Structure formats: structure tokens, C-alpha cells
Amino acid sequence: MDCVSLFILVVLTFFHQTAVSSLDEITWTYKGVVGQSEWSEHFPDCGSSAQSPVDVITTQTRYDPSLFPVTPLGYSQYGNQPFTLFNNGHTVIVELPEWMGLGGLPWLYSAAQLHLHWGSGGPGYGGSEHTINGLSANAELHVVHYNSDLYPNMSTAMTQRDGLAVLGILIVTGEETNPGFNNILSYLSRIRHAGQKAFIPAFDVRSLLPNNLGRYYRYNGSLTTPPCYQSVIWTLFHERVQISKAQLLKLETILYSSTAEESENMLLQDNYRVTQPLNHRVIFASFSAESGRELSSGEVTAIVIGVMCGCVGLAVIIRFIVKTIRFFKLLHLETVVVNSSTSSWDILHNNRPAPMPRAKETENPKEQKQDLALNMTLEAERKEEPLPTSQL
Numbered sequence: 361m362d363c364v365s366l367f368i369l370v371v372l373t374f375f376h377q378t379a380v381s382s383l384d385e386i387t388w389t390y391k392g393v394v395g396q397s398e399w400s401e402h403f404p405d406c407g408s409s410a411q412s413p414v415d416v417i418t419t420q421t422r423y424d425p426s427l428f429p430v431t432p433l434g435y436s437q438y439g440n441q442p443f444t445l446f447n448n449g450h451t452v453i454v455e456l457p458e459w460m461g462l463g464g465l466p467w468l469y470s471a472a473q474l475h476l477h478w479g480s481g482g483p484g485y486g487g488s489e490h491t492i493n494g495l496s497a498n499a500e501l502h503v504v505h506y507n508s509d510l511y512p513n514m515s516t517a518m519t520q521r522d523g524l525a526v527l528g529i530l531i532v533t534g535e536e537t538n539p540g541f542n543n544i545l546s547y548l549s550r551i552r553h554a555g556q557k558a559f560i561p562a563f564d565v566r567s568l569l570p571n572n573l574g575r576y577y578r579y580n581g582s583l584t585t586p587p588c589y590q591s592v593i594w595t596l597f598h599e600r601v602q603i604s605k606a607q608l609l610k611l612e613t614i615l616y617s618s619t620a621e622e623s624e625n626m627l628l629q630d631n632y633r634v635t636q637p638l639n640h641r642v643i644f645a646s647f648s649a650e651s652g653r654e655l656s657s658g659e660v661t662a663i664v665i666g667v668m669c670g671c672v673g674l675a676v677i678i679r680f681i682v683k684t685i686r687f688f689k690l691l692h693l694e695t696v697v698v699n700s701s702t703s704s705w706d707i708l709h710n711n712r713p714a715p716m717p718r719a720k721e722t723e724n725p726k727e728q729k730q731d732l733a734l735n736m737t738l739e740a741e742r743k744e745e746p747l748p749t750s751q752l
């Protein structure tokens with residue numbers, strides 16, 4: 361090999377390596393030059409057909425009774441070792457200890473990290489990645505696990521089809537402060553700039569999750585950031601978690617996507633990817649649409665009024681029946697006294713042969729009783745009449 365070819369080889373190797381490293385470190389963003397629509401040019405998987413996040417159209421989900429509640433393992437045994445909080449310029453990450461994991465899936469998955477996605481405030485702005493029936497939440501928490509039954513670590517697992525399991529938790533604002541989230545939010549001021557890390561006290565990760573882990577949507581998808589590997593079994597919980605408006609505001613306005621060295625501070629906001637086409641994928645639900653449907657306050661009111669009217673109606677009917685029985689008992693007694701040869705049931709028949717004169721005298725009280733029965737029926741009907749209007 362002469363000097364010239366050696367030189368060319370060295371130059372080629374050098375250029376190859378710079379090309380590779382520049383691809384690895386390409387700075388993608390959510391908006392702008394390497395924004396979401398350009399991701400697939402640099403990271404081909406981002407343009408594939410089973411991407412995340414997705415919009416969950418609840419009427420098109422398929423109920424799968426074999427989907428049991430997922431079980432967080434060791435989430436509450438956080439120990440004394442501090443957690444690491446990290447601003448990577450795209451999100452805030454809490455690195456999770458190896459012993460935390462996720463059960464209820466075909467393999468055991470070990471926890472790797474959790475992170476958040478959010479918006480930029482203001483009415484009508486999104487923030488969550490997944491949407492349900494087209495509706496965004498204010499933010500979204502992802503707890504990332506890798507398949508430790510099959511793979512040695514996160515970096516190997518994330519390229520494999522069954523490599524990752526991510527829990528998706530939709531976050532909305534409410535009146536009350538969520539103390540669980542303050543375990544992260546209280547320390548954001550220590551990692552304002554991209555690349556900064558801080559140790560924070562370990563905390564109960566279960567406190568970030570919704571109470572009900574039995575109701576969720578399940579589908580096969582991807583990482584929601586480049587390189588968008590399609591390696592994620594998604595579990596998106598039906599129940600949403602609440603944080604206060606002040607907590608959301610803190611999340612939205614405290615972090616920068618720029619490093620401390622950069623002259624201009626760029627707020628880290630709107631770090632959510634738009635929903636991706638399902639492309640014939642099925643989203644399974646661990647609960648049936650009927651039992652999972654939450655009743656609106658109007659529906660609840662209607663049901664309460666309906667039940668009340670039903671009870672009143674039933675009371676009126678029972679009262680009528682009791683009165684009728686009493687009436688027949690009374691009638692029977694009187695008939696026995698007046699005419700022991702006539703059964704109490706016979707007197708109801710109007711098409712009897714013309715009564716004998718002696719019987720005629722007994723006719724009047726009977727007719728009066730029948731009139732009384734008729735009046736009572738009318739009375740009962742009158743009592744029932746106002747009911748339908750009270751339903752309105």
C-alpha cells in the first residue's frame with residue numbers, strides 16, 4: 361500500500377467518523393429547521409408506520425378481557441440513594457434505579473427513567489402527546505422500562521421490537537397541589553439549562569401514577585422522540601392525574617432548551633410530538649367501553665330523578681293495591697252478611713241475570729262500592745299524572 365492510498369484511507373475513515381458522529385449528535389427540535397416534520401430525513405424510523413403518540417378514539421378501541429392491571433414493582437421502595445434529575449434540552453429526566461420494574465406483561469421490564477412532555481400554557485394549547493378522542497391533556501408523564509428478561513440494558517433493548525414498556529399518564533390541572541409531582545418540580549431550578557444534572561431526594565414514584573391501574577389502553581408504538589424506534593409496548597392510563605395550575609406553570613416556564621454557555625436563553629416548551637397515524641393498528645382497552653364511560657352530571661341528575669319518580673310511582677301502585685285488597689275484604693264481609701249465597705267474586709259480574717226483587721235491595725251498596733273502586737283508580741291515575749312533568 362503506497363503513501364497516497366494510505367492517505368486516502370485515513371481521510372475517508374476520518375470523514376466517515378465525522379459523518380457518523382454528526383448524525384448521532386444532530387440537534388433535533390420540536391419546531392424549526394430539524395422540527396418534527398423533518399425528523400424522518402435524519403432518523404428514518406420516525407417515518408415508519410407504527411409511530412407514537414396516537415389519538416385514542418375510544419369507540420374504535422377493542423376490549424381485551426385478558427389485559428390485567430399493570431403492577432409497578434418497587435416503585436415505593438425508593439431507598440436512601442438520591443435520584444438524578446437531568447435536563448437534556450428536550451425534557452426533564454429522572455433516572456430510576458434498576459430494582460424498580462413493571463409486572464403484568466409477558467416479560468419482566470426494569471425501570472430506566474421517567475420524563476415529562478408539556479405545552480406553553482394559554483387556553484386551547486395542548487401539552488400531552490397522546491390524545492383521547494382528539495382532546496389533549498395539559499402534560500404527560502412517561503415512565504420508561506426495558507425488557508430485562510431478554511436484553512442486558514436500555515440501549516440494546518430500545519432497538520428491539522419488544523424492548524420497551526412505557527407507562528403514559530395524562531396530566532390535567534385542577535384546584536389542588538399534587539405533592540407527588542413536587543418531588544420533581546421543586547428541584548427544576550437546579551437544572552434550568554440543557555446538560556445540567558442534580559441529585560434530588562429519592563421519592564415514591566407510585567405517587568405520580570393514577571389510583572386506578574386497571575383501566576388502560578394498550579398498543580404497539582414507538583419512542584416519541586428521535587430515533588423513534590418502534591420498540592414500545594404502550595400502556596396509556598384511562599384515569600388522568602391532576603396537578604395545580606401553579607405546578608403546570610412552573611413546569612412550562614422554568615427550563616431552557618439552551619445550554620448555560622449559549623448567550624440566548626430558549627425556554628423549553630411545547631416538547632410534544634403531534635399524533636401519528638394508526639395505520640391499521642388496533643388499540644386494545646383493558647375495560648369495556650360501557651363500564652369505562654363516565655357519566656356526565658346531567659346524566660347523573662336524570663338517573664336520580666328517574667329513580668325518585670320510579671319510587672314514588674311504585675309507592676302509589678302499592679297503596680292502590682293495598683286499598684283494593686282492603687276494599688275486597690270489606691266487600692266480602694258485607695256480601696256474606698247481606699247475601700250468604702252470593703260469592704264475593706260473583707258480584708263483579710254485571711252480566712248476571714236480572715236480580716230478583718229481594719236481591720235488588722242489596723244491589724245499591726254493591727254499586728256504590730264499585731263506584732268507589734272506580735274513583736280510587738281515577739284518584740291513583742291523577743296522582744301519577746304530574747310525575748312525567750316533574751321529570752322535565
Ligand SMILES: *[C@@H]1O[C@H](CO)[C@@H](O)[C@H](O)[C@H]1NC(C)=O
Pocket residue numbers: 512513515516
Ligand atoms: C449494553 O449491552 C451491550 C451488549 O452486552 C454492550 O455492548 C453495551 O456496551 C451495553 N451498553 C451500556 C450502555 O451499558
Ligand SMILES: *[C@@H]1O[C@H](CO)[C@@H](O)[C@H](O)[C@H]1NC(C)=O
Pocket residue numbers: 578579580642644
Ligand atoms: C404487538 O405486536 C406483537 C408482535 O407483532 C403482537 O404479538 C401483539 O399482539 C401486539 N400487541 C398489541 C397490543 O397490538
